[in-house]
Amino acid sequence: MPTGEAVRAMFDAIAPRYDFLNHLLSAGIDRRWRRVAVNLAQCKPGDRVLDICSGTGDLAITFARAGARVTGSDFVNSMVVRAEAKRRTIPQGAAIRFLVADSLQLPFRDGTFDVVSVGFGIRNVENLDAGLREMRRVCKPAGRVVILEFTTPPARIVRGVFGFYFHHILPRVGNTLAGVRTDAYTYLPHSVDTFPAAPELAKRMECAGLVNIQYRYLAGGVAAVHVGFCK
Numbered sequence: 001m002p003t004g005e006a007v008r009a010m011f012d013a014i015a016p017r018y019d020f021l022n023h024l025l026s027a028g029i030d031r032r033w034r035r036v037a038v039n040l041a042q043c044k045p046g047d048r049v050l051d052i053c054s055g056t057g058d059l060a061i062t063f064a065r066a067g068a069r070v071t072g073s074d075f076v077n078s079m080v081v082r083a084e085a086k087r088r089t090i091p092q093g094a095a096i097r098f099l100v101a102d103s104l105q106l107p108f109r110d111g112t113f114d115v116v117s118v119g120f121g122i123r124n125v126e127n128l129d130a131g132l133r134e135m136r137r138v139c140k141p142a143g144r145v146v147i148l149e150f151t152t153p154p155a156r157i158v159r160g161v162f163g164f165y166f167h168h169i170l171p172r173v174g175n176t177l178a179g180v181r182t183d184a185y186t187y188l189p190h191s192v193d194t195f196p197a198a199p200e201l202a203k204r205m206e207c208a209g210l211v212n213i214q215y216r217y218l219a220g221g222v223a224a225v226h227v228g229f230c231k
């Protein structure tokens with residue numbers, strides 16, 4: 001696992017091309033996955049949502065479109081600047097604010113949010129268990145912690161086909177088109193390989209103090225949405 005500083009430098013370097021590559025390399029399917037995550041969060045209009053590791057803000061914006069009041073936080077300023085620029089262009093922009101914060105030390109009181117979410121971010125947090133505990137800490141009792149993340153497909157055939165794309169095609173295209181010298185798109189499949197598979201992530205969420213954890217595989221198990229409730 002790279003240090004927080006290394007993760008910060010990597011995302012700072014790829015920030016200008018992050019959205020373009022995200023949508024290109026996922027063929028746009030990431031937008032649908034974000035909508036599924038928001039639906040599974042059982043968000044009601046007016047709910048307070050914190051989206052950590054919010055990057056350029058796409059999951060935060062999807063929550064705002066569902067009627068939530070959203071705070072997005074990320075520790076890379078250049079990502080937050082891009083999220084803020086996007087926020088200003090959408091009708092729900094007034095319901096969102098973005099700020100720079102480390103997900104391991106969130107600047108919020110215990111029990112502040114109805115939903116605490118993270119999209120493709122918790123895998124990059126230096127200490128997964130501490131990150132999950134911090135998400136739970138700022139979540140209200142009966143609130144939901146929602147994690148959208150790549151995972152290891154349970155079916156061998158999907159693992160094989162997707163694994164070829166993920167390990168051989170995506171790194172070449174991503175590192176080439178990123179516009180800077182980077183191995184961020186080599187790190188991506190490696191970080192998924194070393195991240196806990198969906199059943200194990202559910203256990204880690206439970207260890208962090210969450211209950212009634214459920215998860216749903218997306219696209220044959222390439223990604224998953226986990227939802228856990230705060231006591």
Ligand SMILES: C[S@@+](CC[C@H](N)C(=O)[O-])C[C@H]1O[C@@H](n2cnc3c(N)ncnc32)[C@H](O)[C@@H]1O
Nearest residue numbers: 011053054055074075076102103119120121124
């Ligand atoms: C792959 S991007 C995901 C961005 C966004 N959530 C999305 O769905 O596109 C991961 C983000 O996590 C952020 N990140 C990683 N570790 C973090 C930490 N400890 N605190 C805050 N942000 C962090 C990075 O800066 C980066 O913007």
